[in-house]
Amino acid sequence: MSDGRIELFVDDVPLWVERDATVAAALLDAGVTAFRTSVAGEPRAPLCGMGICYECRVTIDGVAQQRSCMTRVAPGMRVHTTQHRLAAVPDSVAPETDRADVVIVGGGPAGIAAATRAAESGERALLIDEGLGPGGQIWRPRANGNVLHAAARWIERLNRSGAITRATTSVIDLQQSSSGILIRAESMGRAIVIEAGAVVLATGARERFLPFPGWTLPNVFGIGGAQALLESGASFRGKRIVIAGSGPLLLPVAASLAASGADVKLVAEQTSRANVIRFASGLWRTPARLAQAIAYRSAFRRTRYRTGTWVAAASGDDRLRAVTLTDGPHRWSIDCDVLCTAFGLVPNTELAILLGCELQDGVVVVDERQATSIPGVFCAGEPTGIGGVDLAVLEGELAGLAAAGRSTDAGLVRRRRGLERQAEALDRAFALRPELAALATDDTIVCRCEDVRSGAVRREWTPRQAKLYTRIGMGPCQGRICGAALECTVGWPRDTKRPPIQPVRLSTLATGNHAVSSNS
Amino acid sequence: MTAPRSSDAIVVGAGIVGAACAAALARDGWRVTIVEKTFAASGTTAAGMGHLVVMDDSPEQLALTAYSERLWRELEPELDPRSELDHCGTLWIAEDERQLAALSAKHSAYTAAGINCEIVDDRALAEAEPQLRAGLLGALRVVDDSVVYPPGVALRLIELARGNGARVLEGREVIGLAPNGVQLRDGRLGAEVIINAAGAFAAGLTPGLPIVPRKGHLAITDRLPGFCRHQLVELGYLTSAHVMTSESVAFNVQPRRTGQVLVGSSRELVGWDASINRRILARMLSRATAFLPSLSRAPVVRCWTGFRPATPDSLPLIGRWEPMPGLWIAAGHEGLGITTSLATASLLADRIAGRPTAISCEPFSPMRAMAAEHV
Numbered sequence: 089m090s091d092g093r094i095e096l097f098v099d100d101v102p103l104w105v106e107r108d109a110t111v112a113a114a115l116l117d118a119g120v121t122a123f124r125t126s127v128a129g130e131p132r133a134p135l136c137g138m139g140i141c142y143e144c145r146v147t148i149d150g151v152a153q154q155r156s157c158m159t160r161v162a163p164g165m166r167v168h169t170t171q172h173r174l175a176a177v178p179d180s181v182a183p184e185t186d187r188a189d190v191v192i193v194g195g196g197p198a199g200i201a202a203a204t205r206a207a208e209s210g211e212r213a214l215l216i217d218e219g220l221g222p223g224g225q226i227w228r229p230r231a232n233g234n235v236l237h238a239a240a241r242w243i244e245r246l247n248r249s250g251a252i253t254r255a256t257t258s259v260i261d262l263q264q265s266s267s268g269i270l271i272r273a274e275s276m277g278r279a280i281v282i283e284a285g286a287v288v289l290a291t292g293a294r295e296r297f298l299p300f301p302g303w304t305l306p307n308v309f310g311i312g313g314a315q316a317l318l319e320s321g322a323s324f325r326g327k328r329i330v331i332a333g334s335g336p337l338l339l340p341v342a343a344s345l346a347a348s349g350a351d352v353k354l355v356a357e358q359t360s361r362a363n364v365i366r367f368a369s370g371l372w373r374t375p376a377r378l379a380q381a382i383a384y385r386s387a388f389r390r391t392r393y394r395t396g397t398w399v400a401a402a403s404g405d406d407r408l409r410a411v412t413l414t415d416g417p418h419r420w421s422i423d424c425d426v427l428c429t430a431f432g433l434v435p436n437t438e439l440a441i442l443l444g445c446e447l448q449d450g451v452v453v454v455d456e457r458q459a460t461s462i463p464g465v466f467c468a469g470e471p472t473g474i475g476g477v478d479l480a481v482l483e484g485e486l487a488g489l490a491a492a493g494r495s496t497d498a499g500l501v502r503r504r505r506g507l508e509r510q511a512e513a514l515d516r517a518f519a520l521r522p523e524l525a526a527l528a529t530d531d532t533i534v535c536r537c538e539d540v541r542s543g544a545v546r547r548e549w550t551p552r553q554a555k556l557y558t559r560i561g562m563g564p565c566q567g568r569i570c571g572a573a574l575e576c577t578v579g580w581p582r583d584t585k586r587p588p589i590q591p592v593r594l595s596t597l598a599t600g601n602h603a604v605s606s607n608s
Numbered sequence: 609m610t611a612p613r614s615s616d617a618i619v620v621g622a623g624i625v626g627a628a629c630a631a632a633l634a635r636d637g638w639r640v641t642i643v644e645k646t647f648a649a650s651g652t653t654a655a656g657m658g659h660l661v662v663m664d665d666s667p668e669q670l671a672l673t674a675y676s677e678r679l680w681r682e683l684e685p686e687l688d689p690r691s692e693l694d695h696c697g698t699l700w701i702a703e704d705e706r707q708l709a710a711l712s713a714k715h716s717a718y719t720a721a722g723i724n725c726e727i728v729d730d731r732a733l734a735e736a737e738p739q740l741r742a743g744l745l746g747a748l749r750v751v752d753d754s755v756v757y758p759p760g761v762a763l764r765l766i767e768l769a770r771g772n773g774a775r776v777l778e779g780r781e782v783i784g785l786a787p788n789g790v791q792l793r794d795g796r797l798g799a800e801v802i803i804n805a806a807g808a809f810a811a812g813l814t815p816g817l818p819i820v821p822r823k824g825h826l827a828i829t830d831r832l833p834g835f836c837r838h839q840l841v842e843l844g845y846l847t848s849a850h851v852m853t854s855e856s857v858a859f860n861v862q863p864r865r866t867g868q869v870l871v872g873s874s875r876e877l878v879g880w881d882a883s884i885n886r887r888i889l890a891r892m893l894s895r896a897t898a899f900l901p902s903l904s905r906a907p908v909v910r911c912w913t914g915f916r917p918a919t920p921d922s923l924p925l926i927g928r929w930e931p932m933p934g935l936w937i938a939a940g941h942e943g944l945g946i947t948t949s950l951a952t953a954s955l956l957a958d959r960i961a962g963r964p965t966a967i968s969c970e971p972f973s974p975m976r977a978m979a980a981e982h983v
Contacts, residue, residue: 152830152905550647553647556654562910566910586910594896594903594905594908595905598897
């Protein structure tokens, strides 16, 4: 047994796992497929791998309904699946308070760049992130200790900048106050109240999932979701994997799964071959990206890459057994152990909406300085429009400078325009085909939290009406999965937001206010 | 007025009170049209806790809620799973000797009203609800109190009304009431009988109705099946509900059919500001953990607010609005509209049909505030 392993207990059975793994990764490696039992009695396992979907909830050390993908394993930890035990132990920790000139919410590339620039400008900058360390989804700190090159450079610069980082901290509420922005957060069950002069929202994006028959089966993951689980310590070695979705993420994920020893059977891109070629031929303008794409492709060169192909259904019993694919005229099935599927990205705009920032076409409106319509609130990265890591870093730099009261860097603004054009080309190339909006049958579950089936929701209803009549979107993911799907399939508008913007311990809401003198 | 077959009645508002009135009138043979400005069960009905409780803030309230619970038992076979009916009962909890003494008085009053209830001592209380903190002195268990999902029940009542020929106009706003008719934003509808069941908005249509919005907060947890078994209410709840102070909180927690725990309650008079008041929310939740310490570790998945249609004397307005021929009021139910919707509908239908009513309607007359002003 190597030093890197620790013992925990899963449903009272001892299990040795890698010390840096998340609980979700450890459970997957132990062969657990039923993390929880759904409302309708189905076994459920992680989908998103990044804290959004709440499918991976388990009871950890007597605290019920915890996200196993956001929790690192610890020696002696007791995990219970498929039940919701709440030990009769009250929380007694007092809330913590903090103050910063600039608070950056989200520790991905945009947040890291913003925090670095703000701190380098002499401000007290505080970077808050839900993950185990700064990096976000793209620059995630890996369970094996490796860090991407670009990430390493920025994280090193962040560490030198004097910015303070708070990991495993979830922001649940933002409110304008007389002196700036009041932030309520929770870390490891403890309430934190932070007063900030300015805020940079760098909340990133999540994957868009579209419901199809069988998508709720264990071992159906997101594409970035599988990558996140892999980086959190889960092993896909020897697993037969189908990747079916859309966007530039398919190739790198296929490459890293293949490199980890997985048997990638097929990569299916829903957009047409012509679109992919048009997009790829535009890559010569950025040689580094072209080289990257070629490297990814060669990493799994024995795998078929099919364009104009998408998932029609998944089937199985207590877990996924096969996937049915289609290219329109034809349908065929592939036996597999894992399906990775997602259809592009959805910006995480919840906090911006909560604060009342202006949005247009689903993204936060910002000016040249990344300032939103609310004074003292800046936004950078995917919430201002899906644009990828390079654009996110640039926007983060601009937002960090602006939040610190520095003047705008004209060079950065020019480079941002170029990157925005690339993002538009990406959007056009990977636009979703209309067939994808009609994959769900009446019997397909749309809302995985409440097990609401597609046929239960009438098209003429408003979202609020559908919620009240069917419970759709009323679960712990607060509609992040089904809402984004229905936005795409039936054109539902984004919902309004209320605190808490994600599930939080009751004690955090009950005590968070003792720390501040005046608020409403 | 004797029940004229096939005459027109209009119910303004498709909340649970309007839905119940529509069901009762349609059953009596009226051609009922429900007019709703947004969609059915979208207002206070959507926001409330959904308790069916007997309350004794006043003898009139006790009579109305007790009568209503009888009607709920009669309706039970007609309810569907969407109604989420749960006969969980209520425990009114005593924290000190004074409250313990008050429990006995409450027990006598309830028993006299024919309500099935019993005093539970401290040990039995701890056994019944192990998550309650130690040191509580006892409780009154009201056996037949229940919990429902209000939008589900309202939709079911509308379905029953439809079964008797009622029609529902959603997304149609009534902008004015006139003798024998209502003015819509886009037209006019005539009817012999008009019922203003617009809840917290009723006073906007019938100026002079003493109804103000009384804001409340609620929080709901993730699923924690078996966390508590009864609706739990502190005996001090009635004080919180009764006094029309600017703000108050009280411990009131419900187990939901889903396994979730619904946590209330707060009361504020702040007009129509629907935003979450973080300070009140924190006070309300602290009050809950003072009784249920381990609830502090429960994940809260959502918080929201709603507006109770409150009246100065905490009694609803049920009856004829004399200044306007043909107009009847069924509004102002504050936090008891789910419970008392059925009694309201029954009393109103009986009055309209000229039948004797099961309990006296006098205390609920919408004219009482006007009368009081002119004393």
